Amino acid sequence: MKRIVTGVFILFLVGLCTACGNNVLQNSKTDSENPQSDTQIEADEAASNEESEAQEIVEKKEFLIAYFSRTGNTKELAEEISSQTGGELFEIVPTEPYPADYDETVERFRRERDENARPTIANSVKDMAHYDVIFIGFPNWGDDMPHIVYTFLEQYDFTGKTIVPFCTNGGGGFGNSIEGLSRTCPNSKIFEGFECSGNRVQSENGNIAEWLGSLGLEE
Numbered sequence: 001m002k003r004i005v006t007g008v009f010i011l012f013l014v015g016l017c018t019a020c021g022n023n024v025l026q027n028s029k030t031d032s033e034n035p036q037s038d039t040q041i042e043a044d045e046a047a048s049n050e051e052s053e054a055q056e057i058v059e060k061k062e063f064l065i066a067y068f069s070r071t072g073n074t075k076e077l078a079e080e081i082s083s084q085t086g087g088e089l090f091e092i093v094p095t096e097p098y099p100a101d102y103d104e105t106v107e108r109f110r111r112e113r114d115e116n117a118r119p120t121i122a123n124s125v126k127d128m129a130h131y132d133v134i135f136i137g138f139p140n141w142g143d144d145m146p147h148i149v150y151t152f153l154e155q156y157d158f159t160g161k162t163i164v165p166f167c168t169n170g171g172g173g174f175g176n177s178i179e180g181l182s183r184t185c186p187n188s189k190i191f192e193g194f195e196c197s198g199n200r201v202q203s204e205n206g207n208i209a210e211w212l213g214s215l216g217l218e219e
């Protein structure tokens with residue numbers, strides 16, 4: 001008798017477990033069959049966010065705004081370009097600073113031009129490979145780039161990069177500097193530059209915005 005009662009009880013337990021098991025299976029089936037369940041929507045949204053973030057990382061171009069400036073005009077222009085583009089600033093610092101005196105600077109400039117010198121630079125760009133677009137700014141010296149800017153351009157590999165020149169001057173525009181730039185960086189795309197008189201930089205913000213917009217740099 002005791003055996004019969006135990007047997008009936010075991011059968012009852014087996015029946016109960018089978019019923020529970022079916023229920024669990026049914027629930028999980030419902031989740032996977034219904035793509036619009038809350039869990040599924042959340043997972044889809046997370047995946048789609050990750051995808052668009054990844055796309056943003058791929059598409060966003062990195063800008064470097066490198067410049068040389070002795071008396072601050074080109075520096076001001078560089079800072080404005082950086083603030084409008086979000087690009088990183090890099091000042092080309094000469095190992096031997098240029099004199100504050102104008103005549104002494106002209107004397108040194110003539111010497112460097114006549115010797116086709118490459119004055120040394122005290123600092124360096126950590127990872128040039130990181131940047132897609134390099135703005136390069138300089139004052140017009142003798143209708144050309146100061147020779148220290150040639151030093152800078154010869155120090156890195158700009159192959160395949162976009163170079164955008166900008167320049168301040170005393171009325172001579174870019175002079176012949178764009179020819180010098182193209183010769184030095186033959187494997188780069190050189191975009192149309194921006195130049196203005198050194199004493200007018202502060203009133204150029206609108207023109208700078210217009211010029212930057214016309215370049216289509218993010219395309």
Ligand SMILES: Cc1cc2nc3c(=O)[nH]c(=O)nc-3n(C[C@H](O)[C@H](O)[C@H](O)COP(=O)(O)O)c2cc1C
Pocket residue numbers: 068069070071072073074075102105106109138139140141142143144168169170171172173175197198199
């Ligand atoms: C050595 C030297 C040579 C210059 N040669 C020219 C020139 O040929 N044409 C010109 O328009 N301005 C010339 N300038 C004027 C500078 O280009 C101008 O003042 C510029 O805005 C200075 O920029 P910075 O303040 O960034 O150094 C010369 C200035 C110096 C010091």
